Amino acid sequence: MAESVSETEELVKKTGATSVIWTWFGFKPSDEQQNILCRVCGAKVPAKRGNTTNLFYHLKTEHVVEYQHCQAMQPTAKSTTKNAGQKKQDLIQTSIQQSFSKGTPYIRKSPRWIEITRAITVYLCKDMVPFQTVERHGFKAMIRAIDPRYEVPSRKYFTETEMPKLYAELRENVEKELCDLKYFATTTDLWSSHTMEPFLSLTIHYITDDWNLGSRCLQTSYFPAEHTAEEIAQGLKEALESWGFKEERQVCITTDNGTNVVKAASLNDWTRLQC
The missing domain is CATH 1.10.10 (Arc Repressor Mutant, subunit A)
Structure with missing residues (x-):
């Protein structure tokens, strides 16, 4: 026998329920959610294990207006499910594409x-x-x-x-940085690598327009020639020329006390400072 509407006003929704149908059905608080009651007419509607088929059928046959409202609310839920499914599909597709791209080597122009x-x-x-x-x-x-x-x-x-x-x-x-130097000094040295290959280095020192001290190692060149004063003098001249520096703008050159290097500076007529 159906209960009156007033008796069903305090009905509570099924715990954890997400279906829109529970807007029109519920339980008495004291019933431990055993007997499902219609909020419209108070009728008891059997539904085993949370199956909502009987609930929809009751609303459709007994309360047409409410059933129409229920159906109007359904597409939103379905649309959400559809969108979630589409997002999942997009993620799967993206994941597949990423997997393939990870195995493709970069082209050398990339x-x-x-x-x-x-x-x-x-x-x-x-x-x-x-x-x-x-x-x-x-x-x-x-x-x-x-x-x-x-x-x-x-x-x-x-x-x-x-x-x-x-x-x-x-x-x-470096050439752009040093192209406007008016004066400069240099240092040089001869040294050998671990495999006993000979090299000649040349480093330039200068003061910027802001009065900051700057230096650049211009080159450390392979120097297979005999380490005579004449060969070293010629090698240093060629190093300056290759960078476009003029000898007359060189204030001095600093070297060690090696006899051949000292004589090389003298042959070039360069002012020399002892390191």
């Missing part, structure tokens, strides 16, 4: 490939690391962990392509 290659080149130069480092398993494994899509070029590529390119760029920047 910005990312150029960026990593330049960083490795600077690392090799700045830390004076052997070029063969780029072909070692540990280095390649590290780069692969950082970016799996980057394939490390050969040692030959770095020595013949990237290193000359980096040197040309840096030299151009």
Whole structure:
């Protein structure tokens, strides 16, 4: 027997229920959610294990207006489910695309490939690391962990392509920085590498317009010629000329006390300071 509307006004919704149908059905607070009652007519409607089919049927057959309201609310819920499903599908699709892209190596003209290659080149130069480092398993494994899509070029590529390119760029920047110098001083020295290969270095020192002391190592050149005063004098002249500096603007050159270097400065008629 149906209960009166007043008796059902205090009905509570089913715990955890999300269906819109529970807007028109509920339980008495003291009933421990055993008997489902219609909020409109107070009728008891059987529904096993939370199945809402009987509830929709009761509303459709007994309360047409309320049923229409219920149906009007349904598309919102369905639309939400549809949108959630579409988002999930989009995420799956994106994930698949990312998986494929991770396995595709960068082309050598891509910005990312150029960026990593330049960083490795600077690392090799700045830390004076052997070029063969780029072909070692540990280095390649590290780069692969950082970016799996980057394939490390050969040692030959770095020595013949990237290193000359980096040197040309840096030299151009230094030339622009020093092109307006009125006067300068230099230092030089002869030294041998670990493999006993001879080199001649030349460093320029200057004062900027802001009265700051600056210096640049212009070159450390392979110097296979005999270390006679005449050869050293000629090598230093050629070094200055290659950078476009005029001898008359050189205030002095600082060297050690090596007899051949001291005589070389004298042959060039350069003012010399002892280091």
